[in-house]
Amino acid sequence: MNNMKKQLTRVAALVAFSLVFWSCNQSDPAPKGDYVKGVFVLNEGNFFQNNGAISFFTREETTSQDDIFSRVNGKVLGGGVQGYAVAGEKGLILVDNSAAGLDKVEIINSNTFQDLTSIGAPDIENPREIVIGNNNKAYVSCWGANADYKYTTGYIAVIDLGSHKVTKKIAITGGPENLVYNNGKLFVGTNSDGGGKTLTVINTTSDDVVKTITVPGSATPIGIDANGKLWAGAGTNALKINVDSYAIESTLPIGSDSKKSARNFALSADLKSIFFVLSYFDANYVSHGETYKFGVTDTQINVATPLIKRVFSGLSVDPSQGLIYAGVTPSYAQAGYAVRYRGDGSLVDSIKVGVAPTGFFFK
Helix, strand or coil: CHHHHHHHHHHHHHHHHHHHHHHHHHHCCCCCCCCCCCEEEEECCCCCCCECEEEEECCCCCCCECCHHHHHHCCCCCEEEEEEEEECCEEEEEEECCCCCCCEEEEEECCCCCEEEEEECCCCCCEEEEEECCCCEEEEEECCCCCCCCCCCCEEEEEECCCCEEEEEEECCCCEEEEEEECCEEEEEECHHHCCCEEEEEECCCCEEEEEEECCCCEEEEEECCCCCEEEEECCEEEEECCCCCCEEEEEECCCCCCCEEEEEEECCCCCEEEEEEEEECCCCCEEEEEEEEECCCCCCCCCCCCECCCCCEEEECCCCCCEEEEECCCCCCCCEEEEECCCCCEEEEEECCCCEEEEEEC
């Protein structure tokens, strides 16, 4: 009898504990993973060493976790990191290897960074940038095999996020690179070395090219501003484009020095200003320049007064806090830095990250 009472007591205690545990879980669910919220730094790495990686830190931290893919999966990505995008609980990493046939899109769980699968060559060759579209699809700009460096084999790879398959390749010459998705339309820019002076528009329902816009220079779509206008860099100009009629409504010259080029454009969090780096390379291929800012309603761009007197390898703006995140690459043989600035150009802090930080993803 005593043994039976002890067993009943244990059962009752176990049930009570289970109810309390269940109640706690219902009111305070456990986090889904270590990478649910924070800043992801895309480190391109040294191209010939294929040592690209993604660093991570929360917005409150001043130190980063380096190469989180390797930390979680026990293996390296095996190439330079060119881009990253998230669709729900799936993350897609663009990996560009220096050897032909080894490029890929690595698909992971976006909350845990656990590896799920990958898509490789010949579907993915020389990937450059990725965006998430509608109908459960992702779009990757690829230079293609590009064996002759003439950028004639480029395409947009359309990925079905359910099957993890490339369902279509949309041919784009001139080295397709920067992408902006907006309301069922994908705007595709071209690489400056490719010589393509066009901005291509793709209908993401049919995945067909519907318009080719001629621009005065290599096209770099930037984003959609607060007034619903598309901004794009084009050589030494910034263009404001109507997303419905495709008419170029404004052309703003970016200085008059033909030796300098504008790059790393980024929209502010309120979509009313655009930041960019204006720079040039010296005889030793060292980059020099400054970072500037202009408003989307401005009639001219002031390049006499820089916002920040530094050149950066990457530039982005956190949409939740409005801080500018700038990548600093001291060399391709050492760690770089993510430097944070306020919108007025004042310094906040810097965080050591991986080799050659060129992009940021905010979650």
